[in-house]
Amino acid sequence: MKIAIVRQKYTPYGGAERFVAQALDALRAQGVTVDIIARAWQGDANGIACDPFYLGRTWRDWSFARCVQKIIAADRYDLVQSHERIPGCHIFRAGDGVHATWLELSTKPWRLSPWHRYTLAAEAAMFRHPDLRAVICNSKMVANDIARRFPETTGKLHVIYNGVDLAHFHPGLRAEYRQVTRAKLGAGETAPVILYVGSGYERKGVATLIEALAQMNTRSAEAWIVGRDKHEARYRRLALRFGVAERVRFLGAQSDVRPFYAAADLFCLPTIYDPLPNAALEALACGLPVVTTENCGAAELIRPGENGAVCAARDPVALAAALDALLAGDADVLRAVARESVAALTPAAMTAQWLDLYQRCLAGAPRAGQAGRL
Structure with missing residues (x-):
């Protein structure tokens, strides 16, 4: 199985980026060939550079999405899992939640910003894209929110909690x-x-x-x-x-x-x-x-x-x-x-759930995941 994971940029301090690095190691341990598609990446991951020129964050995200979409169209991977809001990806991991919800909860007039308008449009287009086979939600809160806003995702939502390294983080x-x-x-x-x-x-x-x-x-x-x-x-x-x-x-x-x-x-x-x-x-x-x-x-x-x-x-x-x-x-x-309370949330358990989801995505239209049991 050959998988590409898309994350625009990695820094050693971000929780989302640390999670991607952890996931890469766990997947490779299971014999999955994994490449990372990114503008920049630190570490020993197999990186595919996708770094077109840009000015400003709206152009940054748009140009990166276009670059990734070209890679998807080249059919080099069995599945492309994006951690960014990119229409046309096969699997989307909603690690950052729903942007529309964050804007509603914020007190600032975000909708005046071109970047926020672009992100809202990209998010909606991604969830409604016919090539989207599955959405990995890291909490029931996120899955319920997506199902409410985008009924098109019915049967595609799968709650898979993040894994935590219990040997690295422990009471000792x-x-x-x-x-x-x-x-x-x-x-x-x-x-x-x-x-x-x-x-x-x-x-x-x-x-x-x-x-x-x-x-x-x-x-x-x-x-x-x-x-x-x-x-x-x-x-x-x-x-x-x-x-x-x-x-x-x-x-x-x-x-x-x-x-x-x-x-x-x-x-x-x-x-x-x-x-x-x-x-x-x-x-x-x-x-x-x-x-x-x-x-x-x-x-x-x-x-x-x-x-x-x-x-x-x-x-x-x-x-x-x-x-x-x-x-x-x-x-x-x-x-x-x-x-x-987190004893069962191991990287191995998370990886097993990801692999099971990949197999179902490759076998055809994914059956309803945990979305029906939220």
Whole structure:
């Protein structure tokens, strides 16, 4: 079987890109020939350059899509699986969710932007394209949303959760890294630490986390922000305005986040919209309770009060209450249930589901996947 996976650009910090790299290794281990089609790619993947000239992100995405469509038309691959919104791909992995939904949940006038208009049109054309055989959804939330917006996808939607490397992310990291990481940052051994991991602070709710920290009863709690955002200074000012600047640490992007999972007590992602963030899975695998929102696919894995909590987005009062309650809970029980909740989400299990889907796509029209059981 010869597969091409399309992702426009890889950077070592992005969760989606790390997931693609993990998937490539897992598929090759099963004897599948996999090429990556990209503008740029880091690592040892078999790369097919698709890097036409562009100016601006609208032209960037359009020209890349045209380049990929030419490769598809050349019939070099049994299946082309795109992680970008490109009409004509055989399989689409909706790892970024539904763009139309993100625009509706955002408070900004995005529709004035040519890029957002292009992305909406490309998304609709892709879901309605006759060559689309299957859509891999990384959460039921995403599958239900696509089915509601695009009835044409009925029978093509398959919920396959991301795999998480349970040997790389595990509770034993706590003993290895917790004390040394806290000492390095000058944090006390007993200070409650709430960890956030991710880039794109606006969409992922960093402002809500900062405001919630100011409203918590646990006045010694700290928020550690791991990730990058070009508007970081704005969030530093927000922390200062809420009087918690000394309790919010902006730690930048990290090539290895495991020491921070180990040093933290809770993981918090109060996102406005997130299909299924890998960071949440990694946190659970490390035994960290996760607090997230109803607009996050990770909420499907949360058993409130047992391994985390689920709040409404943009609700700092509810978020503060949830964080306080979990910090007052039985830490050992919370960590054990957190780990157990992702025990079945291994890369091997994910790969087996992908391979089964590939075989069904190649055998003919795919039968209804998990879409009928959401």
